[in-house]
Amino acid sequence: MDPMTRPPSALTIAGSDSGGGAGIQADLKTFAAHRVHGLSAIAALTAQHTLGVTAVHVPDVGFLRAQIDACFDDFDIGVVKLGMLATTAVIDTVVDVLGDRTAPVVLDPVMVATSGAKLLADDALAAMRTRLLPCATIATPNLPEAELLLGHAIANLAAMREACLALRAFGMPAVLLKGGHLAGGDTVVDLFADDEGIHEIVHPRLALNAHGTGCTLASAVAANLCLGHSLRQACVEASDYVHRALQLGYRPGRGGVLVLDHFGAAP
Numbered sequence: 001m002d003p004m005t006r007p008p009s010a011l012t013i014a015g016s017d018s019g020g021g022a023g024i025q026a027d028l029k030t031f032a033a034h035r036v037h038g039l040s041a042i043a044a045l046t047a048q049h050t051l052g053v054t055a056v057h058v059p060d061v062g063f064l065r066a067q068i069d070a071c072f073d074d075f076d077i078g079v080v081k082l083g084m085l086a087t088t089a090v091i092d093t094v095v096d097v098l099g100d101r102t103a104p105v106v107l108d109p110v111m112v113a114t115s116g117a118k119l120l121a122d123d124a125l126a127a128m129r130t131r132l133l134p135c136a137t138i139a140t141p142n143l144p145e146a147e148l149l150l151g152h153a154i155a156n157l158a159a160m161r162e163a164c165l166a167l168r169a170f171g172m173p174a175v176l177l178k179g180g181h182l183a184g185g186d187t188v189v190d191l192f193a194d195d196e197g198i199h200e201i202v203h204p205r206l207a208l209n210a211h212g213t214g215c216t217l218a219s220a221v222a223a224n225l226c227l228g229h230s231l232r233q234a235c236v237e238a239s240d241y242v243h244r245a246l247q248l249g250y251r252p253g254r255g256g257v258l259v260l261d262h263f264g265a266a267p
Contacts (some may be wrong), residue, residue, distance in 0.1 A: 007036070009037040009077050010038055010077070010079050012039070012040050013094055014044075014085075015056075015119070018048050019048045021211040022214075023215055024040050026262070033263050041068045043058070044085075044086045045057040049255065050251070050254065050255030050257050072101060079106060081106045083218070084119050086121060090124075105135060106218050107140070108140050109133075110214065110215075111145050112145075133167075137231070138172060139172055141178065149167065156182070161193075164191050174194040175191075175193045176221065179191065180213070187204060209257050210260065216245060216262070217242045218238075220237070221235055221238040223238075224237050224238055241267060245261050245265035248260075
């Protein structure tokens with residue numbers, strides 16, 4: 001890359017994972033693996049490792065706004081990725097700040113950590129539905145997140161297809177619904193849905209328990225959009241990237257969950 005050329009940057013607004021496997025740390029690794037300059041605005045701090053989440057702290061929303069404004073004031077931001085936005089006040093702040101911006105938004109609607117720890121306040125679910133989803137270009141929920149957003153179970157592939165339509169009704173141009181939590185079968189089917197229909201993204205199921213896959217997938221989608229790919233192409237390539245990173249995953253901590261190998265999986 002020509003050092004005199006200003007490349008597009010990707011901004012993640014999300015929570016920090018002190019263990020380095022998920023959250024903003026996973027986002028920035030993913031951006032770097034795709035050779036995209038990564039920016040960050042920390043919306044939450046977690047005391048976290050491969051065994052679980054032990055504490056959560058949400059910084060002042062005024063400081064969050066200052067971080068976002070600082071990034072937009074200096075960098076050419078090609079895409080914004082949203083992760084853990086824990087409270088209604090945080091969601092409102094992010095939506096208000098992004099309202100004047102034109103960058104596409106990739107939303108990972110984080111609600112519960114892999115360990116089971118709650119990462120979204122009870123009263124923030126309504127704000128996510130009514131304010132956050134409509135401002136997203138694409139959302140990347142897993143099945144438990146989609147079930148919380150829609151208020152009903154999603155038990156099979158046919159129900160996943162219906163869920164894609166219901167999620168898009170919140171106002172998003174596209175949805176990438178992840179099927180890893182669907183029980184049974186030798187394959188994992190993710191569904192990408194936009195105005196042209198529903199496209200299946202299929203990979204062999206891996207018998208692994210991993211940490212940070214949702215953050216990584218959404219960040220890979222964001223990085224690919226930043227590189228000029230279409231929404232559908234960005235999602236297909238992001239899903240392939242996560243699959244490779246899972247295959248190469250490792251265990252840096254004492255917990256049983258894998259951390260993804262972002263750079264070994266780099267495209």
